[in-house]
Amino acid sequence: MPLRSVKQTIAALETSDGAGVRIKRSIGQQQNIRLDPFLMLDEFGSDRPQDYIAGFPSHPHRGFETVTYMIEGHMLHEDHLGNRGNLKNGGVQWMTAGRGIVHSEMPQQESGQMRGFQLWLNLPAAEKMKPAGYRDIQPEDIPNITLDGGLVKLIAGEIAAEGQQHQGAVTGGSTRPLYADIHLEPGKETLLPVSTELDAMLYLYEGEASLVSDKGSQSLQVSAASILAQGDSIRVGAGENGARLLLIGGKPIGEPVVQYGPFVMNTREEIEQTLRDYRDGRLTA
Template identity: 75%
Template sequence: MTLRTLKQTIPALATSDGAGVKIKRSLGQRQSIRMDPFLMLDEFGSDQAQDYIAGFPSHPHRGFETVTYMIEGHMLHEDHLGNRGNLRNGGVQWMTAGRGIVHSEMPQQESGLMRGFQLWLNLPAAEKMKPAGYQDIQPEDIPVLSQAGAMIKLIAGEMTVNGAGVTGAINGGTTQPLYADVHLEAGAQVALPVPEQLNAMLYLYEGTASLLTGDDQTALQPSAASVLNQGDEVMLSAGDQGARLLLIAGKPIGEPIVQYGPFVMNTREEIEQTLRDYQTGQLTA
């Protein structure tokens, strides 16, 4: 086994999106800051309603997928296909924009904590114009791996820990996404297999944790994308307060990316066509 080491740390920057929702953005804060096949990672979390209540009114997408993972609060999804889902604590919304989707994501509470993540996953050129789709994954449908001092919620991909193999709520696809929410008790250590061919990163969002590499350890920065070097195993150790972090990995696409706001294609000409399609109502036709 080859342990993955830290390659780059991308601190999340405070910004806003939608109708003024306050977020912290690591991947995607600039278009040059990505980790193929992932385009963007946003963390949102506040107990002040004014930070999130305006939500994300109706808006379009084309050419990629969005994965919204809710830790606290409720978010209502509606789209032009007629899908309607109430994303609740621990649930996941996996939406494939494909050739085009228009949707809204609106908080369903006026007070209390709203907390979660949204990840943008690119699609290869051959799949950018496939039909749009939507999956509403309930928290009870997300498999959990447990070992001494550790709990791993496997949102996507496959993983084997201590001889126990589990398939996530989402599996397969060209980019072979791996998405896990890892909870560690104080002082716990865990070794997580990550296939060599996948690009991988960690995102520490609670507590303290270190990346172990043989006799060395590297403290992970909170609220930052910790991009990893190649290898086939990630070894983690939690601090005195325990830790919660995301493990995100995927097979790189290696194609040109041209992004214009909510549209992600391969060429400028395709973006121009997308804008024409949106303006004429053909984006979702």
């Protein structure tokens, strides 16, 4: 298989969510702009408290998972199950909404930088109604893989680098998610395998980077989801200021997606049932 190239670029659009938190949304900015099995990718980052301080007050979900990766700042999570955790710099919260969860995500600082990402990962029909749960992953539990000229923080999945096979903090699952934060020093390049069964994207959030393939060198756009063509590896190089970018991949589910706000099911009838369950207090029963 050839090196993967960029086949589509989805620039993030500035918008707001929750109680007015400023975000940039690429995947999921419209319901037909997705990459199976991913529903949405939000980037948030500001040193202006008014952009984030109101947070995400109590709200429901059903039918998918959320992965929140904090780069800077602190975020407090609470849910109806009694779970409570403070997501800190470099940490990840992996939440499974399953059949239903009601939770809140609130910033724990009144000034300073708040920066990170939230990814929505779909669940197949057979798993949409499984019990809700969540997991806080501390920064020290995320493997750091040293590269020649950089490093990879491997949040989820498996990757081969520097002649070794590495496992992330989260592995397995029906969609086999791959989630890596790649840091490259100025002018450095790395080659990383990406399984052919995964659909994948890159998201450059700092610096300059290019993807090298049989199609030549393709510059990556900052704050944009670069959807990758099929292949078995990526070759990415940093510009003169270095680069930080996310590599996200997953095995496609290939099922219909019907979304109504925070609820993601397979049919309209299931969404209508979900709305009844929420109205009648049965969403989390």
